[in-house]
């Protein structure tokens with residue numbers, strides 16, 4: 001049916017919104033019209049304290065001058081340059097800056113436009129890497145239950161969130177999943193939980209079942225974000241690294257959320273002291289300002305492709321907008337801002353204050369678990385019987401009315417404020433959330 005050609009300013013019909021209850025939203029829209037530092041301004045003029053850094057991406061806060069200016073200047077100077085067989089200086093500069101803050105041994109960057117693309121790119125690089133080394137039987141990919149790796153077919157195949165998978169057919173073949181790490185005995189743990197390192201040993205079972213020579217890569221979020229914020233048990237990531245290394249399997253850390261300071265180090269790999277073979281990142285790479293993602297790889301992976309005649313393309317993969325000049329300018333200005341303001345380690349300074357404030361919610365109605373690390377935290381609510389997700393969604397709506405932006409997934413409230421947040425703003429965010437929790441049924 002053709003749409004009415006005279007849309008009123010508040011005609012919301014045409015836009016099919018992503019991961020949104022469209023009918024609920026359009027009946028009572030929550031419209032943001034501007035932003036500055038820690039706050040959004042809503043269409044009704046209210047200031048909303050950003051408890052989620054947008055969608056875990058505006059790590060330096062909003063409309064930061066250096067980034068804004070860099071984007072404005074770049075779009076007027078070199079708006080676009082072909083990504084294939086051509087280059088422009090900023091793409092090389094940003095790649096160097098990225099590997100400078102990455103763990104030792106991670107020294108190349110491949111660009112894409114989102115976290116989902118970063119994941120699919122990393123999985124493809126893993127497959128092609130083994131093939132380039134004469135191990136083409138390594139085609140199996142291992143993800144983890146409750147993992148979120150974006151929405152591409154690769155990402156939902158290795159991902160483990162059931163609603164992101166069940167509607168979309170048979171997905172990629174040859175994928176197995178490790179068990180998730182959410183254990184009841186870890187409830188209300190501050191930081192990394194004690195129990196569950198042994199869950200990594202399930203990889204040995206998968207290896208025994210299929211043979212190591214069939215497995216290309218394991219991908220996990222070092223700290224699982226979108227499923228509701230699950231911290232890795234102490235020793236878990238170390239164990240995964242040990243087993244993958246022993247069997248010649250690549251380890252990919254999906255750092256789309258944890259990258260760029262969320263846990264108090266540039267990457268979670270450094271926070272946990274475990275170096276994977278590849279890191280996927282996006283979001284905070286450009287402070288959310290221009291879409292951009294990247295796969296950071298070890299030299300060994302990169303070098304395995306650099307063989308054969310020099311005129312031949314080494315990796316048949318890339319996007320029209322890989323390393324787009326405006327995105328690169330945003331990325332460089334973002335890294336400058338992080339550096340100028342010490343933001344990549346600021347979460348470590350605020351960690352204790354954040355932890356105490358968050359765990360102060362423990363005795364409030366409906367709260368059944370609280371989890372935290374760096375500047376990320378989750379409050380899990382007891383679900384309403386027969387209406388999963390309803391209670392947390394009600395909390396989200398009430399929180400927005402109260403002037404704070406939180407995120408919910410299932411019955412878990414997740415928060416990941418910009419890394420510029422002050423202690424007073426942490427208290428305000430958590431204080432308002434406490435009132436919301438008291439007010440919901």
Ligand SMILES: Cc1ncc(COP(=O)(O)O)c(C=O)c1O
Nearest residue numbers: 114115116148149150254256257
């Ligand atoms: C760990 C992880 N991987 C991948 C993605 C997908 O990123 P995008 O939405 O940019 O495609 C996300 C998004 O939240 C994520 O948290």
